[in-house]
Amino acid sequence: MLKVTGAILAAGLAIATQAMAADAPAEIKVGTLYASSGRYASISMPVYNGLKLWADQKNAEGGVYVKAFDKKIPLKLVSYDDQSNTATAATLYNQLVTQDKVDLLVADSGSVLTAPAVTIARDRKMFLFDQTGTGASFFAKDNPYIALMADPASTVWPKPVADFLIHDGPALGIKKIALLYSTNEFTGTQANAFRQFIKDSGAPIEIVYDQGVPTETTNYTVIINNIANTEPDAVIHFGYAPNDIAFLRNVQDVGTKFNMLFCIYAGLETELLEKNVGAKGLEHVFTYVPPSEAEYPVNFGMNMKEYRAAWNKAYPDGKVEFGFNAVAGYTTGLIVEKTLAVATSLDQLELRRANFSLSGELKTLDGTYALDETGGQIGELTPLGQLELNEHDSDHVKFVSIYPHETATGKPVYPRP
């Protein structure tokens, strides 16, 4: 009897294993978009190249481990070019879901090109691996189909710079602030959050200039003159990389000196900004300190030094700069890999459960992966830093971390000489 039962069990197990192996797909389809041209190309291509580097690396190792099938399965990156156009992006996201039937949906870089994906993912009940789309409106308690992979939500970004101004500003003599921002989800949300932080603090700081400009703005000369007329002690500019390039160049060109100048992409895409603005134009500019400048301890994937070497090997022509976004794309890949290693099926809500289970546990070169209940990233923080000329190489700048004090590596230079 025992022999018969054993034989039946063994046969059942064999059939079940065969069935599982038969169900396992030949490849895991990861669908994503990139912008090879247009306004967002400079933030999209580094992210895409980072993700591609990860996928190529994994495929060279035979694929990624997928717990749902208990085996390694090769990846297929299904990707289309949205050319920085949101209407094109919407069509292509739909195509990825309905025509290509991808297993995992990964958004393009930045809030503008992520926005169409958020709605489509929710409607189609696909879990969205949101790479760097940080717009506050993307994340809601009633939307389980999104999580932010590789940078904090826009509402969290400006906290260090606001805290610095609130706590250290008055002692330094900072009482009047000018706030200039591009009117899009990413920078507009940061401006709103920053304004609220300052107002709620009750600090003796007044916002004397508060204007939004279209994201397509490439000329700031008149705006800089208008800001200078309000005599601010600090100028906070929230814009994308092309905005920062134009803004910082115009500040240099008109010869205006602001005591404190903050820009986002001076820190996030420093190589790009150095090429376009020059190290001298970036000297003493306040900015976010990106993970590429920090050596976060990792428990999964390459560390920053190894990744930088792999990037240089994969993309030796230097056409796409290494920076914050290059790290973000690779980080997304790592999180996708870990999610597949934990999820018991490829059901989208199971992918969500698996992804959220990584919160607080996963440490990548981008910092600690931690999500709030809405899927907003709260782990990979962005300290405030200041750029100084590199004493060994005046064509380049280096970071000095300023705030919070616990992680500071130097003191702020204020006012800007």
Add this chain to the structure above:
Amino acid sequence: MLIYALVAGVLFGLYFSLVGIGLNLVFGVMRIVNLAHGDFLMLGAFVAFGIVTLAGIDPLFAVPLAFVVFLLVGVLLYWVLVPRLQGSVNPEMLSIILFFGLSQVIEAITTIFSGTSERSIQSRLLGTVFSTIKVKLFGGKPGPAGPVHIFGQGFPAPWVIAAGTSLLAIALVYVYLYRTRMGTLTRAVMSRRDEALATGIDVDRISAAAFGIGLGLAAVAGVFAPFMFGSVTPAFGADATVTSFAIVVLGSLGNPLGTALGGVVYGVCYMMVQTYLSSWADLLPYVLLIFILLLRPSGLLGRRVRVA
């Protein structure tokens, strides 16, 4: 604030006159719509990048180089594309499709060779030839030029140089059109192409020259683009074409000199909107386009084109 915006608007607008004048010349002579105009502008910027990167000299030297190179490119392109286009049933409509395709090809090829990232040239490099001459004549030390002061307020030196170059280019276009035999023939073709053909004018030769000059002027405008717009990418052309159209229609479609006025009006309006309603600044080309089409469809200098 008002005076600063007005002066900045005039400087910026003069540059935009240069951006649009080539497009209008091409339309005026051939009645074809060059949707790749902005892409030739972008290529002009890449000539400047090449001059600075390879030769390490003042990007101003890229102005004559870009003009000559794209004059020749324009003449060649004319003979390849335009006569066939003119022989079609609806050349105006087909030109839109053909030049849109050309625009895409130029952007794609440039992206393959140069990547997608923003590129620019340090502002201090533009006009170094002037400071060198100044030092040679009056002594002193060469150094960065810094801002130019007008009415006691600082404006970027590249703006003033770009505006000066634009004025020179507009003056040369005027001399070409009104003081040379080729110009007289060009105006004859602009006025009545079929009659010009009937009187024995070599319309193709005149048109080829106008097409070449149009592209050459776009490339010259492109040399200054990295200084006027902060940076340039291969995708820069599309936006530049839209703005050029707004300026051309504003001045008067088919009248190259009307573009000069259109550019200044656009520049001043843009700076005023940026000063007082900054969030709306990017709507300006479209708003101006709608207003001018509703109120004065022939453009600000529309009457003159018929007399010319």
